[in-house]
Amino acid sequence: MTAALDEPRATARRAPLTRLLRSELRMVLRRPRTLIGLALLALVPVVAGIGIAIATGSSSGESVGDGLASLVEGNGLLLPIFGLTMSMTMLLPLTGAMLAADALAGEAANGTLRGLLVAPVGRARLLAVKAFGVAAVSLFAVLLMAATGIVAGLLLLGGDGMLTSSGTTLPFGAGLGRVLLTVVLVTVQVWALAAVALAVSAWTEHPLIVVVVSLGVVIVSGVLSVIPALDWLTPALITTSWEAIPEVVKDPLPTATLLTGVLRAGCYILIGYSIALSRMLTRDG
Amino acid sequence: MSGSTEFGTVAGSPAAVPAARTRGLRKVYRGTVAVDNVDLEVPTGAVLGMLGPNGSGKTTTIRMLLGLVTPTAGEVELLGRKLPEGAAESLPEVGALVEGPGFHPFLSGRENLLRAAAAEPHLSTSRIPAAVGAALERVGLAHAANRRFRGYSLGMKQRLGLAGALLVPRRLVVLDEPTNGLDPAGTREIRTIMADLHAAGTTVVVSSHLLAEVEATCTHVAVLNQGTVVAQGELADLLDAGSATLLVSTPEVEAAVDALRDHRIPARSLAEGIRVDLTATTAPEVVETLVKAGVPVHEVRRQRTGLEDLFARLTEDPVDAAELDPTSDPLVPQETR
Amino acid sequence: MNRKRTALSVAAAGTATGVVGLVLLAAPAGADEAPPTLPEVSAEALVQSVLTSDVPALSGTVKVSSDLGLPVPGLPTGDEAVRVYTDGQGKARISMDQGRGEKTVIADGATTWLWNSADRSVVKYDSAAEHRADRSTEEKLADPAAVSLEFITAMRADSTVSVDGTAKVADRPAYQLVLTPKPTERTLLREVRIAVDSETRLPLRLEVLANGSAEPALSVGFTEFATGAQDAGLFTFTPPAGAKVTDGNAEAREHQPTEQQKKDFLATINPKVVGEGWDTVLVGTVPADLLKAEVSGKDADGRKAAGTPLDLLKQFGKPVSGPFGTGFVITTKVGTALVAEDGRVAVGAVPQQVLVDALGQK
Numbered sequence: 009m010t011a012a013l014d015e016p017r018a019t020a021r022r023a024p025l026t027r028l029l030r031s032e033l034r035m036v037l038r039r040p041r042t043l044i045g046l047a048l049l050a051l052v053p054v055v056a057g058i059g060i061a062i063a064t065g066s067s068s069g070e071s072v073g074d075g076l077a078s079l080v081e082g083n084g085l086l087l088p089i090f091g092l093t094m095s096m097t098m099l100l101p102l103t104g105a106m107l108a109a110d111a112l113a114g115e116a117a118n119g120t121l122r123g124l125l126v127a128p129v130g131r132a133r134l135l136a137v138k139a140f141g142v143a144a145v146s147l148f149a150v151l152l153m154a155a156t157g158i159v160a161g162l163l164l165l166g167g168d169g170m171l172t173s174s175g176t177t178l179p180f181g182a183g184l185g186r187v188l189l190t191v192v193l194v195t196v197q198v199w200a201l202a203a204v205a206l207a208v209s210a211w212t213e214h215p216l217i218v219v220v221v222s223l224g225v226v227i228v229s230g231v232l233s234v235i236p237a238l239d240w241l242t243p244a245l246i247t248t249s250w251e252a253i254p255e256v257v258k259d260p261l262p263t264a265t266l267l268t269g270v271l272r273a274g275c276y277i278l279i280g281y282s283i284a285l286s287r288m289l290t291r292d293g
Numbered sequence: 294m295s296g297s298t299e300f301g302t303v304a305g306s307p308a309a310v311p312a313a314r315t316r317g318l319r320k321v322y323r324g325t326v327a328v329d330n331v332d333l334e335v336p337t338g339a340v341l342g343m344l345g346p347n348g349s350g351k352t353t354t355i356r357m358l359l360g361l362v363t364p365t366a367g368e369v370e371l372l373g374r375k376l377p378e379g380a381a382e383s384l385p386e387v388g389a390l391v392e393g394p395g396f397h398p399f400l401s402g403r404e405n406l407l408r409a410a411a412a413e414p415h416l417s418t419s420r421i422p423a424a425v426g427a428a429l430e431r432v433g434l435a436h437a438a439n440r441r442f443r444g445y446s447l448g449m450k451q452r453l454g455l456a457g458a459l460l461v462p463r464r465l466v467v468l469d470e471p472t473n474g475l476d477p478a479g480t481r482e483i484r485t486i487m488a489d490l491h492a493a494g495t496t497v498v499v500s501s502h503l504l505a506e507v508e509a510t511c512t513h514v515a516v517l518n519q520g521t522v523v524a525q526g527e528l529a530d531l532l533d534a535g536s537a538t539l540l541v542s543t544p545e546v547e548a549a550v551d552a553l554r555d556h557r558i559p560a561r562s563l564a565e566g567i568r569v570d571l572t573a574t575t576a577p578e579v580v581e582t583l584v585k586a587g588v589p590v591h592e593v594r595r596q597r598t599g600l601e602d603l604f605a606r607l608t609e610d611p612v613d614a615a616e617l618d619p620t621s622d623p624l625v626p627q628e629t630r
Numbered sequence: 631m632n633r634k635r636t637a638l639s640v641a642a643a644g645t646a647t648g649v650v651g652l653v654l655l656a657a658p659a660g661a662d663e664a665p666p667t668l669p670e671v672s673a674e675a676l677v678q679s680v681l682t683s684d685v686p687a688l689s690g691t692v693k694v695s696s697d698l699g700l701p702v703p704g705l706p707t708g709d710e711a712v713r714v715y716t717d718g719q720g721k722a723r724i725s726m727d728q729g730r731g732e733k734t735v736i737a738d739g740a741t742t743w744l745w746n747s748a749d750r751s752v753v754k755y756d757s758a759a760e761h762r763a764d765r766s767t768e769e770k771l772a773d774p775a776a777v778s779l780e781f782i783t784a785m786r787a788d789s790t791v792s793v794d795g796t797a798k799v800a801d802r803p804a805y806q807l808v809l810t811p812k813p814t815e816r817t818l819l820r821e822v823r824i825a826v827d828s829e830t831r832l833p834l835r836l837e838v839l840a841n842g843s844a845e846p847a848l849s850v851g852f853t854e855f856a857t858g859a860q861d862a863g864l865f866t867f868t869p870p871a872g873a874k875v876t877d878g879n880a881e882a883r884e885h886q887p888t889e890q891q892k893k894d895f896l897a898t899i900n901p902k903v904v905g906e907g908w909d910t911v912l913v914g915t916v917p918a919d920l921l922k923a924e925v926s927g928k929d930a931d932g933r934k935a936a937g938t939p940l941d942l943l944k945q946f947g948k949p950v951s952g953p954f955g956t957g958f959v960i961t962t963k964v965g966t967a968l969v970a971e972d973g974r975v976a977v978g979a980v981p982q983q984v985l986v987d988a989l990g991q992k
Binding site: 174241271277282289 | 636637638640641642643644645647648649651652653655656691713725731732734736743745747748749750752854861864867868869870871872873
Binding site for chain 2: 027028
């Protein structure tokens with residue numbers, strides 16, 4: 009390096025990471041699509057709560073549904089868990105896929121990814137920032153649903169503590185703990201799908217492709233899991249953990265099952281981010 | 294990073310290290326050669342205009358200069374550091390506006406710049422608001438800073454992109470078609486900004502299809518055609534050398550052209566004579582060749598042309614362009630080698 | 631292209647790790663493990679220790695799977711997991727998924743509670759009263775230890791009992807106790823394998839293997855097993871507010887047939903056990919009018935089923951005739967049932983001929 013080129017400058021080599029993360033979050037949370045998605049998700053538990061409250065009022069004695077639904081009646085703390093597990097079938101995976109699609113493919117199409125690359129933000133760092141944005145906003149979405157679910161549940165359905173599916177009643181604090189545990193489990197599963205979506209997102213400039221492929225993964229997993237001849241494949245499918253989430257309302261907690269679900273999500277996160285990283289490092293900006 | 298230069302031209306004088314340099318650059322997209330054998334040199338302090346028809350490889354070359362695209366073959370050296378290893382050190386000192394401004398439509402101009410500024414390594418967090426304000430002021434967007442980018446006109450978008458490139462004092466500014474969509478007043482402003490940058494010692498690379506623009510503002514020119522550099526050098530030298538054609542009046546047009554082509558001198562037949570390209574030869578040599586071949590020469594006259602003619606000759610006539618041997622092209626002045 | 635190579639190795643390493651992780655999650659625990667090494671034990675001593683072992687405090691997951699070659703109502707068809715807890719002192723808790731709800735059985739010593747989350751109902755039994763008659767098949771199968779003990783006691787005399795190496799069940803080293811029918815036994819079953827925990831001497835798994843099939847036709851076993859004191863709270867139950875609570879004893883008494891009814895019923899059915907050991911055959915009589923009565927109702931899957939039981943037999947069974955007359959026979963991998971047209975029935979884990987003989991004995 010020549011002396012002339014290397015005149016002393018009291019400047020950092022890289023922009024501070026926290027500044028990048030803050031900027032990313034601010035941007036994602038200003039995107040109209042994100043805001044609409046969050047608002048819709050927040051409404052899900054409220055709408056479910058109103059529906060169950062009406063169903064309970066009109067049909068006395070009859071159970072309002074099967075599975076968790078039958079337990080939500082008069083059991084308000086279960087409403088957020090019901091809302092989250094219900095949304096895990098489609099809405100939340102869709103949200104994760106959408107966030108991941110916008111993070112790389114959308115920004116590439118917009119030309120904004122290029123701006124960050126020449127700043128420069130290193131490619132691995134850029135992926136980390138994007139992954140953080142997706143992860144933080146998915147967590148926020150799930151927390152938001154839990155919050156509206158708790159409020160709507162307690163106001164519309166009432167209940168003292170939480171009745172588990174095993175027939176025991178947990179005190180309010182422990183019930184709240186179950187809601188938070190559900191938040192963690194659901195968030196990790198959304199992260200897993202978002203990681204897969206982010207890998208796709210790194211390969212394309214069309215956000216819609218990312219959403220379509222991600223939903224394809226969900227649907228194909230669902231189909232494979234019901235084919236008896238492919239039972240051996242079931243423990244490896246991304247959707248298998250999703251189906252186990254309602255088990256958080258068992259007492260005692262089936263820790264092993266839930267932990268397996270988290271580990272499975274971890275494998276998908278690792279695979280998704282590995283592929284995304286390799287693509288980011290070689291991709292033309 | 295030690296910052297040792299790959300080409301071994303470490304010297305005391307800043308001029309010895311070009312602001313950007315490529316060697317044997319080649320990029321193949323899915324079997325299509327976009328850029329091939331590009332040896333570009335951007336001298337420090339120069340305002341280099343990149344000329345070339347659409348699809349000639351300007352943008353691809355610029356993207357490789359900035360490390361956005363990994364070359365299939367060849368090397369890029371930016372501000373004395375080889376890419377991609379040196380990108381983290383050199384890119385903060387490079388401002389760029391590539392392929393149109395990339396901003397979020399739902400954020401205001403100021404918010405977009407704040408976001409771009411957050412990624413600038415050479416901008417401390419406390420200085421960001423002031424830097425963004427100054428950049429907006431500089432491109433004349435202060436009045437529209439709080440409007441959404443979505444509502445900006447094409448010219449305003451272009452200016453915001455320029456503001457993004459100028460957030461921090463740069464050593465090299467790369468502008469891809471900066472006057473795209475600008476009205477004449479806007480074009481003049483860009484010209485002023487480029488002149489200011491040049492006066493401050495900043496190297497500027499600007500690609501444009503507006504030849505008058507380049508002729509008015511650039512010190513250096515590189516002409517690309519079909520993915521390769523067909524001519525580069527100081528603007529004045531190129532105009533001198535490039536504009537030199539010799540008009541020879543002769544009744545024996547065919548014989549004259551044949552005689553010159555036998556000596557690998559490009560010539561074209563006109564109605565009452567021939568036009569000889571002087572890029573690879575000199576006037577006395579042409580006359581000598583013709584006389585030796587027994588062609589009667591009635592009149593010999595030098596013709597001066599502008600950049601437009603040079604450009605047209607280099608890019609629009611594949612026969613002549615092919616006859617130019619890029620490795621021994623005298624259009625490339627020796628001092629930039 | 632240094633960067634490209636780095637990128638590809640990162641992708642390969644990360645993806646490979648992830649895939650290996652998924653494979654590990656998918657692989658049944660201990661599937662490829664070498665059998666554990668355990669001190670030698672004689673079959674006699676092993677059986678003795680099993681019969682005298684006490685159930686300690688434990689928790690575990692039991693998996694029941696069957697491949698009978700014919701769906702049998704009431705038997706779990708797929709793989710169903712049941713969670714069991716016991717304090718070793720008679721208190722126990724069993725919970726299982728049923729459809730989209732959960733069923734829990736809690737025996738707190740004095741009372742046995744049955745909770746069903748699907749309709750939020752609680753059935754309460756006084757444990758001191760008569761033995762509960764309506765224990766479902768699942769509940770009985772949920773206890774591999776009890777099933778195995780019952781089996782060993784009944785079959786010892788007619789079996790060759792041996793120890794066939796060791797195995798890992800629920801991540802615990804276990805002896806494989808094998809009961810093979812004596813050559814004189816005429817049965818469809820090849821052998822019954824019972825994995826006995828080396829430490830507690832509790833049967834951990836029972837597998838029934840039929841002739842001509844390498845995979846067990848029926849398997850009941852722990853997939854998780856841990857001994858140790860259990861939280862006392864597991865064995866208490868308070869019916870939640872708003873749940874329907876019914877008294878199981880009272881209900882049972884209401885439906886209890888009178889002594890005379892019982893006698894009449896037994897006289898009609900006339901149950902009889904023919905033979906002993908592996909080729910035990912149960913013979914009885916179904917009232918002929920019942921066999922020909924029009925039945926309409928829903929089968930297990932909720933489909934409408936109509937027709938007389940005889941029609942169904944004709945559909946599923948194979949016609950057979952012999953000294954007893956004519957009838958229909960239904961064969962599964964582990965058992966055979968023969969229904970004569972006059973209503974006599976014979977069932978056993980035996981080939982068809984044994985049933986024919988049994989019916990012919992009168």
